[in-house]
Amino acid sequence: MAGPIAESAPPPPTNKDDHGSGGRTARNLVVTALGLLGGALLLRKLSKSTPPWDHPRKVSDALVGEKFSTEQATQDPETYFNLRLNACPAAELADGSRIIYVEQAFWRTPDKPYRQRFLKVKPCPKDVKCDVEVSSYAVRDAEEYKNFCERPGNQRPQPEEISRDLAEHLTTIHLSHCGQGEQCLYKGSTPPGGFPNSWNGATSCTSDLVVFKDGEIHCWDRGFNDEGAQVWGLEKGPYEFKPAASE
Numbered sequence: 001m002a003g004p005i006a007e008s009a010p011p012p013p014t015n016k017d018d019h020g021s022g023g024r025t026a027r028n029l030v031v032t033a034l035g036l037l038g039g040a041l042l043l044r045k046l047s048k049s050t051p052p053w054d055h056p057r058k059v060s061d062a063l064v065g066e067k068f069s070t071e072q073a074t075q076d077p078e079t080y081f082n083l084r085l086n087a088c089p090a091a092e093l094a095d096g097s098r099i100i101y102v103e104q105a106f107w108r109t110p111d112k113p114y115r116q117r118f119l120k121v122k123p124c125p126k127d128v129k130c131d132v133e134v135s136s137y138a139v140r141d142a143e144e145y146k147n148f149c150e151r152p153g154n155q156r157p158q159p160e161e162i163s164r165d166l167a168e169h170l171t172t173i174h175l176s177h178c179g180q181g182e183q184c185l186y187k188g189s190t191p192p193g194g195f196p197n198s199w200n201g202a203t204s205c206t207s208d209l210v211v212f213k214d215g216e217i218h219c220w221d222r223g224f225n226d227e228g229a230q231v232w233g234l235e236k237g238p239y240e241f242k243p244a245a246s247e
Contacts, residue, residue: 055131059175059186060098060121062211063087063134067241068107079234082107085217085241088149090118091159097122099162101139101148116142118166130174130188134209138167171195171207186211197223200232208238215243 066086073082083104090101098121103113118137124130139145145165148156157165172195175188189208197205202223210218218240222233 055175055177055186056096056098056121056123059132059134059211060089060100062185062213062215063100063102063119063121063217064089065215066244067215067217068244069239069241070107071242072240073107076236079236080239083239083241084110086110086149087119090148091162093120093163095122099159099166101145101162103147103149111147113146116145117170118162120166124174128174130176132175132186132188133172134175135172136170136207138170140165140167171205173207173209175209175211183212184210185213194224199223201225202231205233210238217241 064087066084068085069080069083072080084107085102085104087100087102089098091099093099100119100121102115102117102119104115105111105113116139118139120133120135120137122133124133144157171190173188173190175186178184178187187208187210190206194204194206197203199205200223203226205221205223207222208218208220212218218238220234220238222235223231225231
């Protein structure tokens with residue numbers, strides 16, 4: 001930066017007295033100082049505009065993949081089923097939100113999911129104390145999206161269709177980055193009181209989610225009636241889905 005500016009400065013005086021030499025030196029020092037100051041200010045501005053953590057991307061990357069509750073089902077078959085959870089990127093909306101498609105099925109019948117959802121992952125609103133907001137939505141035509149992740153790209157609904165196929169909003173979880181010394185990457189839950197839910201006698205439901213660095217996730221969905229009694233969901237603890245072992 002100093003080179004071009006110095007080259008555009010006025011030509012030095014023809015005489016070579018000490019006064020002229022000192023003037024040139026002073027001017028060069030001023031130009032150099034201004035160049036360094038400008039560079040420092042630009043670097044400072046860039047560092048402020050680029051957050052050190054891209055929270056939505058990190059959460060999205062951790063949620064994606066094929067995961068199983070096999071270990072839990074083996075250790076406690078009376079409480080936990082052997083389930084397969086499969087998730088993959090589906091679209092990115094104009095506001096930067098990432099849409100993830102998720103299927104849940106029994107381990108023996110992965111091509112017959114009993115639950116299909118869209119997850120919208122984006123930064124938390126400024127008025128909410130959290131880092132990432134994960135909202136779940138029903139799929140408008142579940143049959144059309146069955147086994148979405150296994151299909152070639154040209155056989156999937158395209159992003160513009162996906163944005164229209166987010167149906168009923170079900171829950172929203174507010175995740176915060178785990179503190180130093182914790183094993184998790186992000187953790188959080190639905191706001192107090194949860195969200196409306198009418199399945200199996202419930203009037204509200206809550207969700208808890210913990211995301212780990214290696215892609216393991218713990219999720220716990222529960223439904224409650226008007227009296228606050230739990231009417232569906234596990235009572236013992238969350239499902240622990242671990243990534244499929246790489247071959």
